[in-house]
Amino acid sequence: MDSAIRLRGVTKTFGDMRAVDSLDLTVPTGGLYGFIGPNGAGKTTTIRMIMSILFPDSGEVAVLGRASALQAKDRIGYLPEERGLYRKMKVRPFLRYVGRLKGIDGPGLDRRISGWLERVGLPGIESKRCDELSKGMSQKVQFVSAVLHEPELLILDEPFSGLDPVSMRMLRSLILEEHARGTTILFSTHVMPQAEEICEHVVMVHKGRKVLDDSLPGIRSRFDPRSVQFEPLDPAADTRMLAAMQEVEDVAQGERGLEILLRTDTDPALAMRRIMAAVPAARIELSRPRLEDVFIGLVTDSASAADTDSLRAQLRDAATTGATA
Amino acid sequence: MKRIMQIALRDFVAVAMTKGFIIGLLIFPLILVLSGTLLPRLLDGSDFQIEGGYAIIDPTGAVLPELRLALDPEAIAERRFEQRRAALEQIPDSVRDVAQVDMARSMFEQLGPAPDVRLVELPPDADIEAEKAWLNGETDGLRHTALIVIHDDAVAAPGGELEFGTYDLYVAPNLDDRDLGFIHSSVQEAIVAARVARQSLDREAVEAVLRVSPPASITVGPDGEQRTLPGFNFLLPMGFMMLLFMGIMTGSGTMLTSTIEEKSSRVVEVLLSAVSPMQLMAGKLLGGVAISLVTMALYIGVGLVVLTSFSLFGLLDPWLIFYLMIFFLIGFFMVGSLMLAIGSAVNEMSEAQQLQMPLMLILMTPWLLWPVISRDPDSTLSIVASFLPLINVFGMLLRMASTQPPPLWQVWLSIGIGAASVVGAVWVAAKVFRIGLLMHGKPPNLRTLLRWVRMA
Incomplete structure (x- = not known):
């Protein structure tokens, strides 16, 4: 099967700032890809180049088999990071306008609008003016404007920014529904836990460069942790012998209990059984690799400790709205 | 192209269907029409009430009687009528057709409110500096607006030459332009009348001799003629x-x-x-x-x-x-x-x-x-x-x-x-x-x- 998006060596500079640096990216048809990285990593710039809103200084872009998204705009749905509505327009005329710009017209258009508004839980708002909508409502209308023409490829730039938890959950299920319908989806976010919940595949960028491009299971096995979190049943128990066990490389005091690092060639299941036998456990669990840790691990060589902390804060903060990169 | 038209259509409708645009569109012709019809009426001086006390020093003794005549309401109406007629002659036929209604109005209507002017005669040897103080007072609620000083040679030039003198005018502060214009025109009228009488000329004959009405020129184009x-x-x-x-x-x-x-x-x-x-x-x-x-x-x-x-x-x-x-x-x-x-x-x-x-x-x-x-x-x-x-x-x-x-x-x-x-x-x-x-x-x-x- 052809790839829906294919970038080869794409580079874009603004003045003396290299926003995107020889980026390769392939999204196969039907894929659900997360495009993640902190603010300013080059996500929006890349997406705009995919959409032919910006053009790369060098490199190649192919979208849905065409050399430019301009030739396939009717088949692409795009929810930009900087999005809004005409304040004085009513919802139905606005959606009609966007629908016509995407090449759908006729009686089917109105049916689709009503159908979609119902799906996102906003039946009957067609005749409201856009400036009367709440923030969550306008976000939904914007999402409808991106999917109204039932695109083959859906590109969502920071779709969750500024959403409350309920709307976020709703949007997540809408995205998954679209994916189930066969739509290829690429969405960007700077909030890694969100990506972890939805994506099949993750592409990480940092300072315009790609630092990781792998499926979630692939990442999990590649960055398989050898770290066990352990809380003894008796807080006063003597845990010194753990460090002496042959499976254990190191023991450190963590925030909640001990962080036990296993040796590379150890079977974690066996090691955990032996630890529990040595000291009765209130809680013992194998650490799952979080994308955030993976990301920090990948970029940490080039970052100081202070940078690492601020990066970590940024990647967790769902409320931070992304700056234009 | 279809998309471009969609955008054009939305932008056009978003602007053209607003009240602001429609009002803005109509307001300009409306202002033109209003300023064409209403403004001349507003600026028309005939509704203005001329009033005030004029003091006059007339060493010739000939101007004052003529000034009394010139301030006669009927004489004022006639002067205004004459001015309007001259102005109308310059206007094209079709415009004048509308204005003819005004021409038909009676002399009395042309006058507007009758001027309320009181003349105070001062002796020929009155001290001008002392009389100037009079300008800032009033009599019976009527402001003293003008002190008119006729020159000795205003009516008869010395030695029979044709170099006439004129007059000096001192006025109260904050005097309306129309008051000032009225005073000048009245005094000038009176001096001319005094000079004509002095030379034993026939005033009407002199005016008739001096008057040549300018005809409207005709523009002759290839397709026909038209008043310029x-x-x-x-x-x-x-x-x-x-x-x-x-x-x-x-x-x-x-x-x-x-x-x-x-x-x-x-x-x-x-x-x-x-x-x-x-x-x-x-x-x-x-x-x-x-x-x-x-x-x-x-x-x-x-x-x-x-x-x-x-x-x-x-x-x-x-x-x-x-x-x-x-x-x-x-x-x-x-x-x-x-x-x-x-x-x-x-x-x-x-x-x-x-x-x-x-x-x-x-x-x-x-x-x-x-x-x-x-x-x-x-x-x-x-x-x-x-x-x-x-x-x-x-x-x-x-x-x-x-x-x-x-x-x-x-x-x-x-x-x-x-x-x-x-x-x-x-x-x-x-x-x-x-x-x-x-x-x-x-x-x-x-x-x-x-x-x-x-x-x-």
Whole structure:
């Protein structure tokens, strides 16, 4: 099967700032890809180049088999990071306008609008003016404007920014529904836990460069942790012998209990059984690799400790709205 | 193309269906009509109450009796009637037809409220310096408004020569212009009457001898004859320039605001997901031109109706309207595309005003050049102005509407220069538009804009 998006060596500079640096990216048809990285990593710039809103200084872009998204705009749905509505327009005329710009017209258009508004839980708002909508409502209308023409490829730039938890959950299920319908989806976010919940595949960028491009299971096995979190049943128990066990490389005091690092060639299941036998456990669990840790691990060589902390804060903060990169 | 039309249609409807636009469209002709009908009535002096006390020092003894006669209400009415008749003679037939109603009004009606003037006679040897103090007082509620001092030789020149003296006038502060004019005209009338009597002349005969009514000239054109309309040949170019200016500014102004709105409400990138920036720009230009055309069609229509109803249509060369449209399109696409560029580069209207300044200054120059070009359409300045990009649309149209139209090759050279500058302006604007639409935050200065042009 052809790839829906294919970038080869794409580079874009603004003045003396290299926003995107020889980026390769392939999204196969039907894929659900997360495009993640902190603010300013080059996500929006890349997406705009995919959409032919910006053009790369060098490199190649192919979208849905065409050399430019301009030739396939009717088949692409795009929810930009900087999005809004005409304040004085009513919802139905606005959606009609966007629908016509995407090449759908006729009686089917109105049916689709009503159908979609119902799906996102906003039946009957067609005749409201856009400036009367709440923030969550306008976000939904914007999402409808991106999917109204039932695109083959859906590109969502920071779709969750500024959403409350309920709307976020709703949007997540809408995205998954679209994916189930066969739509290829690429969405960007700077909030890694969100990506972890939805994506099949993750592409990480940092300072315009790609630092990781792998499926979630692939990442999990590649960055398989050898770290066990352990809380003894008796807080006063003597845990010194753990460090002496042959499976254990190191023991450190963590925030909640001990962080036990296993040796590379150890079977974690066996090691955990032996630890529990040595000291009765209130809680013992194998650490799952979080994308955030993976990301920090990948970029940490080039970052100081202070940078690492601020990066970590940024990647967790769902409320931070992304700056234009 | 379908998409461009969709954008144009939305932009047109979003503007043309607002109350503000419709009111704005009608308000200009309304002001014209009002100022044409209401203003002369408001400024008509006949309703003004002339009142005051006049003190007069008359060493000749001949002026005072004549002044009493001149201040007689009937005499005043006659003078006003005569003035109006002379003014009406200058107006074209059709306009006069409407005004004839006034001519038929009785003398008494012409007068307005009767003047309330009291004359105080002072002895010929009165001390002028002392009498000046009188001006700041009043008698029975009537202000002392004027001290008139007739010169000794005002009526009879010494030695029988024809070098007459005149009079001095001292007035109270804050005196209305109409009061002042009335005092002058009354005193002058009285002095002339005294001189005529002194020379034993027949006043009516003298006036009849001096009066030659100027006939209206007849313009003889190839298609017929027409009374010449004074000022028409001077005002016509200005009318065309105003039409052109309003046409250009209406549409490009609405495009500027709609672009800023689309950018500040963040709807623009939603649009860019469906159309390219160039399609968006083309659609907006078409929507803007439609707005302008509606405006111009209305104003040109009103203008033609007025000209036809006063049977002045023959004075207008219909080709001028054709060229007006060509120069409008050139001017609109140039100014309009630059306005779009400005609108795309800024975040709000106040920022746009700064960037607009250079463009506005250029658009103001034709107003300064108008009197020069229409008086002397073949001067070097006029010719240069009709070839400079952007100014040329105004300059050439002014020359064409003037009394000495330029040769046709110059017109088409100017159109060619205009078309080339439209291509240039759209090219530059498109580059700024493409980048500016996505830029938020600090508004760019001119240098940044130039960098964008090189960058895109």
